[in-house]
Amino acid sequence: MPGSRRGGATSLAHAAQGFWELKDLASFRAGLPSQLRGLLDCEVTSYNEIGPGPQDVFIAADPPQMPELLNGALEIFGTLVRQNPLAAHYVRTGDTRALRLSDFISARKLHALDLYDLVYRHLATEYQLAFTVPAAGQMIGVTVSRSSRDFTDRELALFEALRGIVVSAYHSLHDRARLDVLLRGLEEVDEGLSVVVLVEASSVLVAAHGRAELVLREISRDQATIDALSGWARLQHQRLGIAETLTLASPAGALEARYVRGSPGNLDALALRLLPSRQAPVLRVLGLTARQADVLYLLWQGHANAQIALALAISEHTVRHHLEDIYKRLGVSSRAAAAQQATRVLVG
DSSP, X not given: OTTBSSOHHHHHHHHHHHHHTOOSHHHHHHHHHHHHHHHBOOSEEEEEEEOSSTTOEEEEEESTTHHHHTTTOHHHHHHHGGGSHHHHHHHHHOOXXXXXXXXXXXXXXXXXXXHHHHTGGGGTOOEEEEEEEOOTTSEEEEEEEESSSOOOHXXXXXXXXXXXHHHHHHHHHHHHHHHHHHHHHHHTOOTTEEEEEEEOTTOOEEESSHHHHHHHHHHTTSHHHHHHHHHHHHHHHTTOOOOSEEEEEETTEEEEEEEEXXXXXXXXXXXXXXXXXXXXXXXXXXXXXXXXXXXXXXXXXXOOHHHHHHHHTOOHXXXXXXXXXXXXXXXXXXXXXXXXXXXXXXXX
């Protein structure tokens, strides 16, 4: 077949065998670009994990030195990558199919992009095929590029057929890596340390389970808190030798994060817990139990039942039960009246 190294069926069978022989997510990321080069004639192949921030970028490529060829421009790439019409199309539509760059933009308009001037021009990227691997919290793009001639319809069809193999292999290996680091994270879970958050290769934070998703959502209500947590996790992921425990303020109270390293090249994790307030025990002078004091303190701070449940790792039903007991103990019948009683103790 012109433009490919093997016949289509033979190429796909060879690629599928190669992917399923990969043992873990690290070898998948590192090995995918060379597998792509064996499938299609091209000059550059890459596997890209792109998060929401310009620093949230991971690239594995063939030739392997391609990231170094960017000469420190990874952050520029992370900033400009959505100028690529294929990436913009995915962000706009969620379409993960294999697509050809030339079907979206002319050479003249491509050359006018900052992305081309600062990145693609240095990699001799004039023509590109790409598809997207669905993933939480980030955009995963798989690309093949060359400089002298466009990709044919047959090559596009072959790349599209490969997509299903790559997506299945990625999710299988990612689930395995997720389970491994989740178990490591749960080993760090002591009393009150309630959730595990994955740290992807791009340093993007992704909830490892349902409760972690709720905690991340609550933390993200305050941009400064989530930025501080993400920045610290990024430095940890880069193994810069900083302290592996972080304490910072969050909308639901003080937050403690502990960094958990997975097997090399796979996923890392954060073990998170919301720390009890030092002021809450003071409320026990009202005749409350320790847990009732925690609930009343969070109510006094203005948190809804769902937020109180999240902070204390209990159900909303249990929060309502505690509130009923608190009202009886205080001789009140509303949240506002209970908060007034708490203010008298906490503020004077």
